Amino acid sequence: MRIAKINDISKASKFVEMDNHEYNYSHLFCNMCDGICIINEYGYIEYVNGAYEKIFHVDRNDLVGKSIFMTLNDDIILSSFRERRSIKGKLNYYHGNSQISESTTIIDRNKSFSGVIAMYSKCEIEARGNMIKMPANSNISHSERQYKFDQAFNDIIGESEVFKKVMYRAQKASRTSSIVLIRGESGTGKEVIAKAIHKNSKRSKEPFITINCGAIPSNLLESELFGHEQGSFTGAVRKKIGKFEQAGKGTIFLDEVGDLPLDMQVKLLRVLQEKEFVRVGGEQTIEVDARIMAATNRNLEEMVERKEYREDLYYRLNVIPLYLPALRERKRDLPLLINYFIDKLSKKIGIHSINFTKEAKKALCSYDWPGNIRELENIIEQLIVLSDDNIIDIDDIPGRISGFYDVNRPSIQGYSLINLKINGDIATMEDYEREIIKHAIKRFGSFNAAGKALGVTHKTVATKARKYNLV
Structure with a gap:
């Protein structure tokens, strides 16, 4: 068959949409730098390439044939499978200093949903407006590294490699006063990590002040952050000390910072740049000495592209990015x-x-x-x-x-010979026969060896293989 250079997920899907005998996954994708994962209409993994194995530190033999819901995976491919639509996005999983971007497309054979193909590639994380490059020796596996944690991080539950790596980065961040931006889905424990960073820092004896930027009405948010003077607006019967002032020399944690309205983004940017602010209705300039940490479950990069989030504020916040993995990861x-x-x-x-x-x-x-x-x-x-x-x-x-x-x-x-489909249905006899012949040939490498393992002649295996377009 003709092998084309594939650099776009939609082009790759065109090959996969052909009948089984017209393509071979390994021929198409084995030399690609981007990771490839293909699942069928029932949610079972049919193929992953070598690049996918390297990106996620997995063995394809442990994945192929398993349900996508039973493996370490991401919400993008799961959402694409459930909703039967193509999706692009970035994972909360990173490799060294690179984040993983993903795009999926639906496999459509004869106007019938036949699965999903996902393409994964590394993208460099931006910090302070500069690109962080991957070190040359970044192919060292996580399992080769030994992590030692201070007590503040030992108290956090987690032994998986992807989680320990995030904790290690957080521990390093705790020894500085740099701004930390914690990313991750809702419920992943972003505030827990922020508190651990504060507890392990030189500011641990100072206040840790939290404010949820998405839970306060925009007309009250400025007063909550910076305080106000008595009589500065209707209802301001007394002077109020804002969160920045309360934090003093400690830490202020801006939760859901992606939900800030644009006018407040401008005011927060000024505080980050000038290290000072003025209370609402006041004239006195107050210096900021607090360490700033922020968190969001929003995709700030996409918001910047849509002009919903200020690019200059994004770069000011994104000094030390931490990406918390979802529980399924x-x-x-x-x-x-x-x-x-x-x-x-x-x-x-x-x-x-x-x-x-x-x-x-x-x-x-x-x-x-x-x-x-x-x-x-x-x-x-x-x-x-x-x-x-x-x-x-x-x-x-x-x-x-x-x-x-x-x-x-x-x-x-793993004890049953019969694995049901993802929807609980039983497959046909031909489906079972095709799968056992395919796996036997893959495992034993020849019709003769596969036939001995299955208790049939090599001619039977060859006949079945041709019948099911396995050769």
């Missing part, structure tokens, strides 16, 4: 977090003999957790409070979690 940490919350919440509620069965914990570990750690904690508290006999079993787990687990139970537990 650190599933290794789920058993630790589940046990931690069971213990913590049992003591809080006053129930000391609560037990979760193995099946219940497996169901919790298999779930995607779109609400991240906050959702996990809320669910565990709900289960403990509503428990009748202090034993939580699979039947007590909410349907959206237990139902997902029931559908995928064979592939999760």
